[in-house]
Amino acid sequence: xxxxxxxxxxxxxxAATPAANELQRQRAMQALTKSGxxxxxxxxxxxxxxxxxxxxxxxxxxxxxxxxxxxxDLPATVARxxxxxxxxxxxxxxxxxxxxxxxxxxxxxxxxxxxASVSPDxxxxxxxxxLNEAFATDGAQIEVAPGAHCxxxxxxxxxxxxxxxxxxxxxxxxxxxxxxxxIGLIERHVSIGSDANFINCAVDVEVARDSSVQHxxxxxTGARAIWFDTLTARLxxxxxxxxxxxxLGGLSARSTMHVQLTGERSxxxxxxxxxxxxxxxHDTFALVExxxxxARTEQGFRGISGGRARVAFxxxxxxxxxxxxxxxxxxxxxxxxxxxxxxxxRPQLEIxxxxxxxxxxxxxxxxxxxxxxxxxxxxxxxETALRLLKWAFLEDVVAKIDVPELRRQIEQSLASQLNExxxxxxxx
Amino acid sequence: xxxxxNLQVAVGDNKVLNGxxxxxxxxxxxxxxxxxxxxxxxxxxxxxxxPGYTVTAGSVTLDGKDLLALEPEERAHEGxxxxxxxxVEIPGVNNVYLLKAALNAARKHxxxxxxxxxxxxxxxxxxxxxxxxxESFLSRGVNEGFSGGEKKRxxxxxxxxxxxxxxxxxxxxxxxxxxxxxxxxxxVNTLRSPxxxxxxxxxxxxxxxxxxxxxxxxxxxxKIARSxxxxxxxxxxxxxxxxVLEEAA
Numbered sequence: 001x002x003x004x005x006x007x008x009x010x011x012x013x014x015a016a017t018p019a020a021n022e023l024q025r026q027r028a029m030q031a032l033t034k035s036g037x038x039x040x041x042x043x044x045x046x047x048x049x050x051x052x053x054x055x056x057x058x059x060x061x062x063x064x065x066x067x068x069x070x071x072x073d074l075p076a077t078v079a080r081x082x083x084x085x086x087x088x089x090x091x092x093x094x095x096x097x098x099x100x101x102x103x104x105x106x107x108x109x110x111x112x113x114x115x116a117s118v119s120p121d122x123x124x125x126x127x128x129x130x131l132n133e134a135f136a137t138d139g140a141q142i143e144v145a146p147g148a149h150c151x152x153x154x155x156x157x158x159x160x161x162x163x164x165x166x167x168x169x170x171x172x173x174x175x176x177x178x179x180x181x182x183i184g185l186i187e188r189h190v191s192i193g194s195d196a197n198f199i200n201c202a203v204d205v206e207v208a209r210d211s212s213v214q215h216x217x218x219x220x221t222g223a224r225a226i227w228f229d230t231l232t233a234r235l236x237x238x239x240x241x242x243x244x245x246x247x248l249g250g251l252s253a254r255s256t257m258h259v260q261l262t263g264e265r266s267x268x269x270x271x272x273x274x275x276x277x278x279x280x281x282h283d284t285f286a287l288v289e290x291x292x293x294x295a296r297t298e299q300g301f302r303g304i305s306g307g308r309a310r311v312a313f314x315x316x317x318x319x320x321x322x323x324x325x326x327x328x329x330x331x332x333x334x335x336x337x338x339x340x341x342x343x344x345x346r347p348q349l350e351i352x353x354x355x356x357x358x359x360x361x362x363x364x365x366x367x368x369x370x371x372x373x374x375x376x377x378x379x380x381x382x383e384t385a386l387r388l389l390k391w392a393f394l395e396d397v398v399a400k401i402d403v404p405e406l407r408r409q410i411e412q413s414l415a416s417q418l419n420e421x422x423x424x425x426x427x428x
Numbered sequence: 429x430x431x432x433x434n435l436q437v438a439v440g441d442n443k444v445l446n447g448x449x450x451x452x453x454x455x456x457x458x459x460x461x462x463x464x465x466x467x468x469x470x471x472x473x474x475x476x477x478x479p480g481y482t483v484t485a486g487s488v489t490l491d492g493k494d495l496l497a498l499e500p501e502e503r504a505h506e507g508x509x510x511x512x513x514x515x516v517e518i519p520g521v522n523n524v525y526l527l528k529a530a531l532n533a534a535r536k537h538x539x540x541x542x543x544x545x546x547x548x549x550x551x552x553x554x555x556x557x558x559x560x561x562x563e564s565f566l567s568r569g570v571n572e573g574f575s576g577g578e579k580k581r582x583x584x585x586x587x588x589x590x591x592x593x594x595x596x597x598x599x600x601x602x603x604x605x606x607x608x609x610x611x612x613x614x615x616v617n618t619l620r621s622p623x624x625x626x627x628x629x630x631x632x633x634x635x636x637x638x639x640x641x642x643x644x645x646x647x648x649x650x651k652i653a654r655s656x657x658x659x660x661x662x663x664x665x666x667x668x669x670x671x672v673l674e675e676a677a
Contacts, residue, residue, distance in 0.1 A: 369479070374516040374570075377476050378526065378586065379504035379533035388529075392520025392569075 001036035005053060009131070012058040019137050020109070028133035035127055044125055047283040047312040047344060048254040052164065052226040056198045060137055061087050061167030069094060069159055073192045075220075078406045079155035079184070081105065086159050086192075088170040089138045094157075102148025103183065108139040108172065122232075125256050125285060129230040132170050132202035139172025142185070146178035146208070152403050155186040160197035160221060171201040177211045179236075184214040186406060189229075191222030191249070198226050205233035205241065209263060212240040216406060220249040220413065223278070229255040237263030237292070244401050245284070246410050247274040248417050252281040259288045261295040261323070268297045271397050275417045276309035276341075283312045290318065294325035299332065301345065302397045304390055304418070306337035312344040317358065319351040326353075330360035335367065335393050367393075390418050429453045430475075430594055430625055435486035437467075437474055437650075444470045446650035447486070452594075454491075455622040459636055459661060460629045462647035463669040468629045469513060471647070472598035475627070476510035477503050490594055504530075505537035507593025509586075511600045515579040518570040523582065526570050527552060527589055534590060555588040558618060560611050577608040584615035595619060596627045601635035613638030633661035648676040 013029050037053070038045040069086050071094055083105055084094035090107035097105065122129065140156050158171035177183055191197050199221060207213050221227050227250045235241050247253055259268050274282045288297045297317060305311035311334065319326045334343035347360040367389050375385035394414060401407040430452040437445040444467045452458045462468050474481050475488065477500035488495045495503055518526075532542045543551075556565065559581045571579050580600050587595055597616065601609055616626065616639045628639060636644070636658060644660040645652045646669070653676040654660065664672070 368516075370516045371518050373478055373500060374512070374518065375521075375526070376500040377478075377504055377510050377512075378530040379501055379537075379590070380526075380529055381501055381533065382499075384529065384533075385501075388521055389518070392518060395520035 001039060006033065006036060009058050013134055016059045016135065025134050028130045032127065032130040032134055035124065035130070037127055037131065038125070042124070044285045044314060047281065047310060049252045049281050052198065052252060056164045056226075057167050058131070058135055059167055060089070060135060060170060061162040069161065069192050074157055074159065075188060075190065075409065077155060078403060078409070079152045079186050080150070081153070082155045082157060083140055084157045084159065085138065085140070085171060087162050087167065088136055088158070088172065090140075100150045100153055102145035102181070103150050103153055104143045105154055106141050108141050108174070109137065123258065125287070126230050126232065126258060128200055128228045128256065129202040129232070132172055132200050132230070135168065136170035136172040136202070139170075139174065142173070142175045144177045144181045144183050144211075146180055148178065148181045148183065150183050151214075152184045152186070152406075154183075155188070157188045157190065158199070158201065159190050159192045160199050160225060161192045161195065162197060163195040164198035164226065168198040168200060171199065173203040175204065175215075176206045177208055177213050179208040179210055181208070181211040183211075184216070184403065186216045186218070186403070188218045188220065189227065189249075190220050191225050194222055194224065196224035196226070196251070197221060199228065201227070201229040203229075203231045205231070207233065207235045207239040207241045207266075209236040210238045213242065214403075215241065215243045216401060216403065217243065217245045218410065219245070219247045219253055219255075221253070222249060223251060225250045227253040229253070231255070231257045233257075233259045235259070235261050235263055235266035235268060235295075238265050239263055240267040242269035242271070245272045246414075247272070247282045247284070248413055250280065250282070253283070255284045255286075257284070257286040260291055261289065261297070262291050264292045264294050266292065266295045268295070269400075270297070270315075271300045271400050272302075272313060273394055273397050273414070274301070274303040274311050274313065275394070275414060276303075276305050276311045277307040277417065278309060279307065280309045282309070285314045285316070287316045287318065288328070289320065290323035290326045290328070291320050293323055295323065296326075297328040299328075299330040300397045300400070301332040301334075302394045303334045303343060303345070304337050304393065305334065305341040305343040308338070308340045310342040310344070312346075314344075314346045314348065316348040316350070319349075319353055319356050319358065321352045324353050324355045326356040326358065328356075328358045330362070332360070332362040333393070334364040335390065336365065337367075337390065387418055391415070429491060430627070431487075431489045433487045435474070435488060436484045437470055438482045438484055439470070439480065444481075444650055445474070448647075448651055450645065450652060452625045452627060454625055456642040457620060457626040457628060457639060459641040459644045460627060460647055461631070461633070461644060461661060461664060463673070464631070466647040467650040468647055469598055472510060472596045472627070472629050475594075475596050476500060476508060501533070505534060509590055509592035509595045511583040511587060511595065511597035513598040513600075513602065515571045515583055517572050517574070519572045521570050522567055523570055524552070524566040527586060530586065531589055552589060555585055558588065559585045559615055561585060576603040577605065580604060580612055581608065581615075584612050588615060588619060591619070592624070594625050594627070596629070598629045599631060600628070601630055601632065609635065610638060633665040636661045646672050648673055651676075
């Protein structure tokens with residue numbers, strides 16, 4: 001991080017209104033000052049575009065978002081209850097909370113004591129979470145009681161409205177799931193209006209033993225938005241956590257995920273679909289750390305890069321010495337859909353013990369000529385055939401989203417994004 | 429009528445067809461036989477417009493229309509159907525979607541509206557019954573995980589739904605057991621009509637026991653070396669290809 005950037009962050013921090021959680025914010029700021037933000041010279045950060053940081057005002061916008069947001073600006077609700085945040089601040093008028101037994105959702109602003117903070121000595125790749133911690137004034141705190149069952153339960157919508165020069169948006173989620181609970185969470189990120197938003201999101205997930213969590217994350221911010229995201233999760237014994245991310249929007253979107261399998265026989269599924277066109281940059285770094293024995297991971301990535309876009313997925317699995325009996329599978333596939341586009345798919349494995357099963361497959365390439373000719377020979381026009389093949393390419397990972405209404409919405413968005421990914425004719 | 433005149437085709441620097449001339453009148457079934465490497469599959473691919481082949485001379489017309497000037501999908505619209513020797517697996521695109529998209533593409537070309545969903549399913553079910561195919565085929569990915577025989581049946585099913593003017597079947601009989609062969613042959617026979625032509629590319633005469641051709645041609649080094657009626661195929665079965673090769677030399 002440049003000295004100028006550090007100074008600006010510190011100045012913006014000093015100018016921000018003190019909040020109830022001042023001590024915690026101070027600690028995060030101190031840790032951030034010490035560690036700095038990543039730069040493109042850091043390993044795992046070379047694809048992301050960090051230049052927009054130079055123009056951001058890091059403090060949240062003063063008061064409410066500058067444009068009036070209505071329910072019509074938001075995607076149709078899928079889950080039982082919805083909680084909307086505008087520029088990181090809970091907006092009751094845009095929310096539809098309902099009571100779900102054993103599930104508590106509160107605004108962090110209102111919570112006492114506040115949710116536990118990110119540890120200040122967290123791994124270097126998670127430093128954007130410190131920036132969130134230092135500046136966020138609100139967020140969603142979700143607690144699920146042991147044994148509670150609520151599928152497709154809670155939907156969080158984070159809408160950004162403010163131009164980056166005027167203020168940043170800090171979506172923040174703390175999600176704690178009690179033992180033996182089953183729950184589904186939908187998390188959406190959108191822009192309202194066409195300003196160049198700066199969004200820095202931090203999500204922390206704690207999955208207790210024997211529980212099962214489905215977490216769907218849809219990033220559909222605006223064409224000029226800069227989106228940073230840090231997700232951390234810990235899984236206890238026998239816990240199951242599936243996180244599905246769909247990356248469609250943003251000018252630049254970077255997601256950093258760190259999942260720790262701390263409980264024996266825990267199960268992680270990490271699925272990511274990313275479609276970039278025009279001059280978009282989508283970059284995901286997903287680290288799954290096997291600490292306990294006999295845990296399983298499945299990582300799936302399908303990315304399409306068209307136009308002048310750059311889509312990258314770096315999927316890393318670390319198997320610690322203690323994690324014998326680990327079973328991990330990676331299937332990472334990228335498709336290049338434009339002569340000026342770039343796709344980077346990188347599987348990484350670090351194994352410190354014997355007795356593990358780690359399979360990985362990674363491909364990056366163009367569409368298959370034989371498949372294309374087959375469809376053309378059946379009379380499909382070239383554009384339809386190409387679109388269909390791209391669709392098919394994504395389908396096995398999209399199909400894992402087993403909330404029909406959400407999947408329908410996502411498929412619709414994917415279809416229109418694929419149409420816009422243009423440069424179809426450049427493909428072959 | 430399909431008319432091929434002095435067709436010369438190269439793959440890279442390799443000349444594969446060397447002045448092939450053939451007429452297949454409407455309503456007839458012609459079998460193209462020949463040893464390995466004689467250019468049979470090349471002919472099938474060139475008719476359908478597969479990329480990777482350079483036509484250096486000659487012409488191909490279907491009812492007077494220059495096929496070589498058309499893109500593969502335009503040839504399909506004109507009624508050309510290629511039954512693949514190795515049908516491609518396309519996971520994620522289901523069979524019923526492809527069938528419907530293909531049928532609608534053909535209808536659009538003829539100025540017809542999209543097929544009614546109910547009529548379409550009725551049509552497909554009827555053809556599937558003929559091909560002895562299970563209903564579950566419809567929702568599976570195109571050829572995904574199909575056995576060799578299932579893939580070939582699926583080719584014929586597509587052909588029956590699309591009702592092409594010219595069907596070119598490239599070694600559709602290869603890899604089929606006798607029961608599957610009969611089903612496939614039955615499918616082809618169903619399509620036989622005074623207003624369609626069929627070109628059967630085959631290595632063995634076995635298929636011709638069930639789909640009786642009007643004419644048999646033997647391809648040697650990229651040219652028709654000999655033509656005759658179905659007894660030619662029987663003779664080839666008995667004597668092999670050597671004598672035709674010797675005659676051609």
